[in-house]
Amino acid sequence: MDCVSLPPLSKFAICGGTHGNEMTGIHLLRHLQKHKVEKAGSVSITTVLSNPRAIDACKRYIDTDLNRCFTHTLLRTPITDSSPYELQRAHELNAIVGPKGSEEAVDLICDLHNTTANMGLCVIFNSTDLMALHIYKYIKSKITSVPVRAIDTREPISENYSLDSVGKYGFSFEVGPQPNGVLRADVFNVMKEAVDLTIEWIQQFNSGVTFDGGEAETYCPVNKVDYPRDPTTNEITAAIHPELQDNDFKPLQPGDPIFQSFAGETVKHEGKGLHPVFINECAYYEKRTAFILAEKITVTFPSICVKKDCGV
Template sequence: MESVSSPPLSRVAVCGGTHGNEWTGVYMVREMLRRGAERFGSASVTAVLSNPPAVDTCRRYVDMDLNRCFTSSLLSSTVTESSPYELRRAQELNAQLGPKGSPQAVDLLCDLHNTTSNMGLTLIFYSSDPLPLHILKYIQGKMTSVPVRAIQVDVSASDAYSLESVGKHGFSIEAGPQPNGVVRADIYNMVKEAWELTLEWIQLFNSGSTFEGGEVEVYRTVTLVDYPRDPTNDEITAAIHPQLQDQDFKLLREGDPMFLTFSGETLKHKGDELHPFFINECAYYEKKIAFHLGRKVKVTLLPLKVHKV
């Protein structure tokens, strides 16, 4: 059977606090930094607190969303002391962990996030890079106590906007529900287990194990849904309907309730049957997103093995 290969993963990075009020990643990275430099087999692991000023003030960001600052055009733009902090910080992180798209970039970058949505453990990655898909399959096979899902974002490498795109391979972990500025032991331990399984997978991969092919399910965003708004002042006029709240990844069918207006009217879904996620995510109010609607698809994986350099 045809297979694919990839060079060993010798330099690995894990980041937390890209959003300063998402505290699972913050405290995981702080614990790693407290322990000092670590090696896992042939791989060295670098832990990075991505946005220290935002962490210190328990805010998502200082000037702008850091996790939207890693497109190739923004990373190559001219910055000055008056530039937004996150734009300057993105270029610092790119110099430390990249440069993006270069042979010097870390081999694998994992960025840890929390969501206020009821998404459990969700991996997010770009395009169809087989390596993070195999990590996903491995984690799914080992973590049976919680559902492990994946969102695939189909954009070009240069347009990929989030921190994990700086690595040769990368993915982010979204874990929730967790309020901003709070650390929950159950969510923390869920993410910690997923990260430890990632390290376990890396050791197996680097030592020459071949990972069998197969299929994995991923969700691909089809559209973004905004809250109903008052056309005169743009204020929202409804909240997520109680029957939709916390139902991330559950199929939304024609006629299912979506919103409950503040005057008491139920607004129902019209159109294709799709899967909602990031339902009522706190940080997305400013982005005018009530939830994402995506399609669940199966992706075929070829066997994967290390390619010794």
């Protein structure tokens, strides 16, 4: 058969609350844990509430952004009592679903996130990850209630700082718009459907179904744009322009409005035509990012099927 054969996915981890104020993953995980969802056919499922202290505080993080702590370097940094809480927790999570880069790591991690940006359902992965690409393709073909798109991180796994990089394969779901600290049923329903479809795909893959390759469009981040700021106080002096707000993924052309200053003036885009994503994401104010510009690329990928001699 003309397909890349890969080992079955027998260990699957679903993580939520990696950011403690993104409520969909937190409530979905609690729901799965309450109903003891630990097995689906050939797949054993681990459910992890990633950042319990931040969840209790309903904050993104306590000391530092947990979803920036999973590089090989940080996971090898010795932990002391004065290490940031999230770095300590990253080492604990690495023991639960990793160790990253090892044979013992779970086969697949799916990490659940929300954004205040109008991103619909966005699957974030590195397009060298064949499993993530095929699962993205499957979900996109099934979900019709919101746009489904892919962000392609293109980061080598060792430098990838996100929790999902600890598994042999991995990706994040990013669903929005939803305010931090708030749970919306429409967003919950999309996230639940995407998780259910992922489990369905894994079962089909393990059972021997061949998934056809083909082409996929992904959005590859190329640079960040900060808000206009007061040079003395560093405070922002403009908001995202109403014509840009909520228009994530829509091509932005030179001359298009991007900011409206508090005095009412319009600031225009000066760079080349690209696709803005994470427009007005709450957590990115402190990262000095009003939006991220991404390039649309086409990824070609082969068919995959399960390796017969390791059937489950």
